[in-house]
Amino acid sequence: MIPEEIKDTFLNYLKLKAHRITNERFLILDSALNIKGHFDADELYLKMKNDYINVSRATVYKTLELMNECNILTKHNFKGDRTRYETKIGRNPHYHIICVTCNRITEFEYPMIEKIQNKICKENNLEMVDHTFQVFVKCDHPETCEFNKRLN
Amino acid sequence: MIPEEIKDTFLNYLKLKAHRITNERFLILDSALNIKGHFDADELYLKMKNDYINVSRATVYKTLELMNECNILTKHNFKGDRTRYETKIGRNPHYHIICVTCNRITEFEYPMIEKIQNKICKENNLEMVDHTFQVFVKCDHPETCEFNKRLN
């Protein structure tokens, strides 16, 4: 159920960097890709444990880092929270709105923002590797927050 | 040398929230505002210690949080690093380019981005509290990186 394309991306990256192809790495890839939305290393570790897939926390941390390096995952830190990951492959660039009242995270796409990033990188001869754009907002009534009701 | 306006902002916030006006809080405000660019709690603590201003680490952490709440400082987390702070008052909104090769952080302003944020917030009835936009880039030759030479 995991697209072969992503497995190949990971496989090629491991080969390129002369990292070994291990079963654990692909078990972690599989489990990570089966999570919808954001997750952190410990959540993934616990989910795998719950599914009777036993890999160590350390290996989960290390493998997520590898998956970030080869652009399968993107890393976010929302205001001092633990590091959260998100699948990148097969997704349009998107940005996050974090409600400081609800604590809910909502995504939005905005192609103009990509254009701005590309322009700035081109002008300065930089190769863009990743990006994260977070807008922190407040909605006074979480229960009735139209924004969250509509977009989540 | 610290603008009265910022002290007043802090003072008013403390009063509003019925927090006490203590010497430590203003010592920390002073020291934080004297740092150019980004800093973290421990750096500030050590800088103060070096200046023979003795406040505890715990108080520094708590006070930075207060200064963030009242919008004197903004908080950033650059890819899993520790939480870093930056003075907000008297500055235009700006965004960060982080070179994953050099580890250098460069700022840029781009009013169009504010317009986009305001538009999205307005459309969804949200009150914007803060934002952080980070573009991660790569420059192959840190020493000769035109980008960093020019903008730092």
Added chain:
DNA sequence: TTCAGTGCAAAAACTTTGCAGGAGG
């Protein structure tokens, strides 16, 4: 066969908390 990867536990790094004493309102 060799050495990177794994699992485990211990350590490190960063931040928060509990408590006793002190100071602001």
Added chain:
DNA sequence: CCTCCTGCAAAGTTTTTGCACTGAA
């Protein structure tokens, strides 16, 4: 005078590391 704030150390959280063993190449 009553709390809240402070300082200190201890505890909590998240992530990394050291080491012996295992398994990929």
